[in-house]
Amino acid sequence: MEIKDMTAVGLSAGIRSGETSVREALDCVLKSISENEDRIHAYVTLEEPEKLYKEAEIIQKKIDDGSLKGPLSGVPIAVKDNMCLAGMPTTCSSKILENFHSTYTAEAVRRLKDAGVLILGKTNMDEFAMGSTTETSAFGPTRNPRNPDHVPGGSSGGSAAAVAAGECFGALGSDTGGSIREPASFCGVTGLKPTYGTVSRYGLVAYGSSLDQIGPLARDVTDCAAILSVISGHDPKDSTSLERKDTDFLSCLNEGIRGMKIGIPKAYFGAGLDQEVGDAVLKAASEMKSLGAEVSEFDLDYTDYAVPCYYTIADAEASSNLERFDGIKYGYRAKDYEGLHDMYKKTRSQGFGPEVRRRIMLGSFILSSGYYDAYYLKALRVKALIRKAFDKAFSGFDLILGPAAPNTAPLLGTSLSDPLKMYLGDIYTVPANLAGLPGIVLPCGTDAKGLPVGVQLMADCFSENKLLRAAYAYEESQKAAGRKCSGCRE
Numbered sequence: 001m002e003i004k005d006m007t008a009v010g011l012s013a014g015i016r017s018g019e020t021s022v023r024e025a026l027d028c029v030l031k032s033i034s035e036n037e038d039r040i041h042a043y044v045t046l047e048e049p050e051k052l053y054k055e056a057e058i059i060q061k062k063i064d065d066g067s068l069k070g071p072l073s074g075v076p077i078a079v080k081d082n083m084c085l086a087g088m089p090t091t092c093s094s095k096i097l098e099n100f101h102s103t104y105t106a107e108a109v110r111r112l113k114d115a116g117v118l119i120l121g122k123t124n125m126d127e128f129a130m131g132s133t134t135e136t137s138a139f140g141p142t143r144n145p146r147n148p149d150h151v152p153g154g155s156s157g158g159s160a161a162a163v164a165a166g167e168c169f170g171a172l173g174s175d176t177g178g179s180i181r182e183p184a185s186f187c188g189v190t191g192l193k194p195t196y197g198t199v200s201r202y203g204l205v206a207y208g209s210s211l212d213q214i215g216p217l218a219r220d221v222t223d224c225a226a227i228l229s230v231i232s233g234h235d236p237k238d239s240t241s242l243e244r245k246d247t248d249f250l251s252c253l254n255e256g257i258r259g260m261k262i263g264i265p266k267a268y269f270g271a272g273l274d275q276e277v278g279d280a281v282l283k284a285a286s287e288m289k290s291l292g293a294e295v296s297e298f299d300l301d302y303t304d305y306a307v308p309c310y311y312t313i314a315d316a317e318a319s320s321n322l323e324r325f326d327g328i329k330y331g332y333r334a335k336d337y338e339g340l341h342d343m344y345k346k347t348r349s350q351g352f353g354p355e356v357r358r359r360i361m362l363g364s365f366i367l368s369s370g371y372y373d374a375y376y377l378k379a380l381r382v383k384a385l386i387r388k389a390f391d392k393a394f395s396g397f398d399l400i401l402g403p404a405a406p407n408t409a410p411l412l413g414t415s416l417s418d419p420l421k422m423y424l425g426d427i428y429t430v431p432a433n434l435a436g437l438p439g440i441v442l443p444c445g446t447d448a449k450g451l452p453v454g455v456q457l458m459a460d461c462f463s464e465n466k467l468l469r470a471a472y473a474y475e476e477s478q479k480a481a482g483r484k485c486s487g488c489r490e
Helices: 008-017 022-040 049-064 107-114 157-164 181-187 221-231 275-290 303-324 340-351 354-366 372-394 419-424 430-435 464-480
Strands: 043-046 076-080 118-123 171-174 190-193 214-218 261-265 294-298 399-403 439-446 452-459
Touching: 008 022, 008 049, 008 221, 022 043, 022 049, 022 076, 022 118, 043 157, 049 118, 076 107, 076 157, 107 118, 107 171, 107 221, 118 157, 157 171, 157 181, 157 214, 181 190, 181 439, 181 452, 190 221, 190 464, 214 221, 221 439, 221 464, 261 275, 275 294, 275 399, 275 439, 275 452, 275 464, 303 354, 303 372, 303 419, 303 430, 354 372, 372 399, 372 430, 399 464, 439 464, 452 464
Parallel strands: 076 118, 076 171, 261 294, 261 399
Antiparallel strands: 043 118, 171 214, 190 214, 190 439, 399 452, 439 452
């Protein structure tokens, strides 16, 4: 098998056995980047080739002497540009941070480096992770490798596109309301959002602190499990990170799906869902049933309240988190101004893009005197009700199955003109963030245009093993039937 067709875990096994080398793997991805990047624009910053080859040599020596034995040793991986990496720009795809170089490395990225992963660079994203198409980036949009006339999804669109285009063997994204899972669906790759607190947020530039979570995008379920196993675990630098002992996510994959109870919310298949998407997702549910799962429909309460609840909380937290970008401490500063307040105003007006400014203003209004109780506190109460609805659902089901998005990837330039419609596109993904649940999306078909469709599975908190078991069983059944998933290159 050629290197370009390998999964991350398969590539690492080949490197450790001597069948290939870290340098050859790096040659492969750099060739793919040189061939595709002008068209796809998945990266904001790429590490200098000389440094990458030097790092590849160091990693190869550690593999050869037995110092590195993990399932990702020697694998080239990309990182979303809202995660700090010492010595490299961290821009969040925003003009206000275009010249900012981090002095430290995010914990999740550090754990990858310690595991022998070769970090290629930083991927493009919606500005400060605010968007669903990667079109709000100050450095230009990313295009979908499956069809460059379409968006890759967002906000982790650069990471998903890099994986789909073969420009890396896996990537880290962040998920505040579906920013890993939606681009995974649009690009035909696999994306996993872990339980809130499973992965340290230290070094992740915050959007909505109570909602953000780092997770993997990869070519298959096994790769996602391997990456999650490396980056998960308690971090004393992050007060929201959790102590977990069940972080060997590779060990559960072959346990099968027989006897699992899978629920399908009736509300997820109503008005607004594209027919082709719904048919592909229900076909995936039928195939899981044929593998031994018990599949049935049920009523999930408060579904209609998820999107307004999410955007109330997320925008409020964003307005607080982004107030630090003022032109004083670091980042962009307006050149012409009169006095401190004028400098603040001009710096933020020029440095932030339209979508970020919109969400900051909405969030500031939500938190303002006289409206805090009416909007923010009410949204927190609704969030608690949504969590209770999922508790009730998981008392009878192991997993919840549904679409990842109402449609396949839209055309470039058609989403930003109607922000409300773009926000409503998050209806199937934001509930997992509001309730802190893990969710995974993997390819389950294509529409008439050949654009990928993703099926989403959600589980109760700390139940990633159930998610991965079911996703792996479905993925293997697809391979056995000769229906190769969009993201697999084998």
